[in-house]
Amino acid sequence: MENQQEMDLTYQLATEADLLGLIQLLADDELGAIREQVTRPLPPAYTRAFHAIAADMQQELTVVERAGELLATFQLSFIQYLTHLGGLRAQIKGVRVKSAYRGQGIGTHVFQYACQRALAKGAYVLQLTTDKQRPEAKRFYESLSFVNSHEGMKLPLTR
Numbered sequence: 001m002e003n004q005q006e007m008d009l010t011y012q013l014a015t016e017a018d019l020l021g022l023i024q025l026l027a028d029d030e031l032g033a034i035r036e037q038v039t040r041p042l043p044p045a046y047t048r049a050f051h052a053i054a055a056d057m058q059q060e061l062t063v064v065e066r067a068g069e070l071l072a073t074f075q076l077s078f079i080q081y082l083t084h085l086g087g088l089r090a091q092i093k094g095v096r097v098k099s100a101y102r103g104q105g106i107g108t109h110v111f112q113y114a115c116q117r118a119l120a121k122g123a124y125v126l127q128l129t130t131d132k133q134r135p136e137a138k139r140f141y142e143s144l145s146f147v148n149s150h151e152g153m154k155l156p157l158t159r
Contacts, residue, residue, distance in 0.1 A: 007066070007106070011113050014061040014073070019050055021070040022063070025096040031131060032096070060117065061094075064110055072097040072110050078121055090118035090126045111144050 014022060020038075023046055027036035037043050053059045053075070064072035074095040081087055092114050097106050118126045129152050130137045142148070 007109055009071070009106070009109055009113075010065050011062055012065075014050070014054075014063045016047070016050060016054075018063050018070065019046060022061075022073050025070065025073050025098060026094060028096060028099050029134075031133060062114075062117075064106070064113075070098070071101050072106055074110060074114060076114060076117060078118075078123060084124060087124045088122050090114075090121065090123035092126060092128045095128075107140060108144065 020040075020042060023036055023042060024038055026032045027038050050061070053061050058078040058080075060076040062074055062076070063070055064074075072095075075093045077091045077093065079089045079091060081089060092111075095107070095110065097110065115126055128141065128146065130141060138148075
């Protein structure tokens with residue numbers, strides 16, 4: 001397998017200038033296309049969310065590029081717990097690889113990088129959730145040694 005240098009991938013924290021590209025990536029699949037709004041200008045809620053994430057030291061919204069082209073993104077959230085002797089968990093969300101580049105090993109490199117970041121921050125586990133409508137994503141995560149160890153549940157809150 002190629003290492004990160006051979007793939008020439010660069011990782012950096014997202015800036016506001018990346019926002020449109022990030023939303024386009026998030027919308028670049030069946031479920032994302034339903035829930036995201038890629039319009040110009042973007043809905044202001046995206047800018048508000050970006051500023052909140054960027055201001056939070058426990059959040060890392062990362063862009064992955066090659067030769068200046070945005071190829072992937074993910075968000076790491078670091079959550080302090082009392083359990084596990086006051087352990088720190090890292091949660092990865094919003095993982096996307098541009099559809100034209102899927103199946104080329106980029107996702108594997110993204111997760112290797114995310115694991116390195118989580119370890120560097122002191123996390124003892126990297127956790128994620130995946131939509132049950134994405135069986136191919138679940139197979140991919142299992143190929144990376146993620147274990148289906150818990151049953152997740154959600155309660156939609158109405159406003």
